Amino acid sequence: MDTRDDRTGADRTGAVDELSDRDTPRALGPLGSRPGNGESGKRRAAAPRRGAADPVKALLHRHRELCERAVDPLEIAAGLEAHGVTDRTAARFRHRDVFSLAEELYARVPRGGEQGAEPEPLPVPRVRRDWVLLSLLPGVLGGATVAGLRLTHGHPRLLAAAVGILAVALATRAALRRGPLAGPPGTHAWRTAYGTRAWTLWLLGYALLGDGLLHAAATGGPDALPTGAPDGSWPTAVAPAVALTLACAPAAWCAHLLSAGARRRLAGSRGLEDFTAAAKPLLFGTFALFLGALTALLLVCGTVLHEPVAYPQTLALGALLLLARLLTVHGHRHAPAVALGAAAATEAVALALPLAGGLPGCAVLTAPVRTLLDAWGETAVPALACGTAALALLFHAGRTLTRASAHAPTEAPD
Structure with a gap:
């Protein structure tokens, strides 16, 4: 028997095993027979993978909607990654990585009569004057x-506080609807759940x-409403x-x-692992930059x-x-809501226990909070809870925001 033909069939079988039988029917020879030895088998081995046993064709059929709407092979690569396709999976389709597989999928989809047209790079977000001002x-x-609180007293101070808090809330909402904190256009990432x-x-x-x-509750209070003064x-x-x-x-x-750097690294990467390795320093670097800016503020x-400023809790x-x-901006909303x-x-329980400890027979409820306050003070509660x-x-972001699918304009991961 021709051993070369056996090796060819084994290689084809290894590629086809990645798909279901209905997506990749086995190749048949003339009149339904298997390809035989000799010249017919050689022609079969030399033919390109475009026939019924072509795994890439079946993959294109499965993800045709993704491939047709993509404007760049990188979008297809990110979409495949979001569906669980890895570089190891791409190797079974006879490609070195997901990016190479995405390029073939992109080239196979006709686009305005030109197949395999040169794609444009992913757009890098630009700095806009409107979101900078907002x-x-x-x-x-x-x-x-704060200036209004310092210059007023009594009822005018309460009015200034109410108006100021409302104005800050509306301004923050406007800032979350424009620019990088709002997410890509059309995603409405600024819309968060009521919870x-x-x-x-x-x-x-x-x-x-x-x-x-918390201090007032632990000492038997509060006896009065807040006045807005730090010494009240x-x-x-x-x-x-x-x-x-x-x-x-x-x-x-x-x-x-983060968004602009990730897009540039996505355009220059040749594999998912390469992009992850380049995106992790970018993520942690921008996170450290924000903490430095907040410390200075x-x-x-x-x-x-x-x-006095409590640095740890803030x-x-x-x-x-x-x-x-x-x-939230990059499509992961469940984890932020839970955190x-x-x-x-945690903060609500820390406040409720001292208040409930004032009831008859409930003094034991204050023991955990009082122990924490005696050891580290009132700032320990928000520092531990928020920290x-x-x-x-941060651990979750290190796993999700360093994936290509988090930064390409595709559907949200979850």
Whole structure:
């Protein structure tokens, strides 16, 4: 028997095994017989993979919608990766990696009468004046609100606080609808679930009022409402709140750097593993850049407002909010919602236990929180809650935001 023909059939079988039988029917010779030895077998071995046993053709049929709407082979590569196709899988289709397989799929789809036309590179996000100005607006309004609180007293102060908080909220919402914090056009990534918005508002409110309320609850209070002054019976952490509003600008810039850098690395990569290796330093570098900018803003706000600044809890909260936003922008919304909800629930329990301890026979409930406060103070609660959630999201982002499918204009991964 011709051993060369046997090797050819084995190689073909290894490629076809990756697909289902209905997608890749076995090749038959004339009149339904198998290819025989001799000249017919040689012609069969030398023929290109375009027949019924062509695995790439079956793969194209399975992902035809993805291949037809793609404007670049990189979109197909990212889409295949999102469907579980790896470089090892591409090797079974006789390609060195997913990128090479995507190029063949892209070339096989006719486009306006020109098959295999030279593709254009993925567009790199540009800096736009509108989102730059909108990212600065929350910080400007936050500073104006603090100035109004310092210049007013009594009922005018409460009115200034209410108007200022509303203005900052609307400005932040506008910043999340434009630019890199809003995601690609048409994805509506700024639209988050009501639960996620509630957890975020709770965490920001706790950063402003939580430490003072926890201290008052642990000492038998609170006896009065907050006055907006740092030296009141219910202290208000104004400096961290202003720093977080000012941090909207560096957050937008870091998101832009991540998106633009990932697109450039995606265009220059020849494999999924190559892109992941190049994207991880980019992700962690932009994350560290944001933490450095937030640290500088905390230092400036504390110095200008003459207030103590709790760096650990504010940095943990800022890191948590940034990672949650980045994951949401790139299509991963479940993990941010869980992390934000867990951090908010932890803070709520820490507040509820001392308040419930004031009831008859419930003094034992205050023991865990009191032990934590005696050891590290009120700032330990938000630092641990937000820090743990931020570390979990950082680990998740290291696995998801370093994939090609997270940065190409394809469907959301989840």
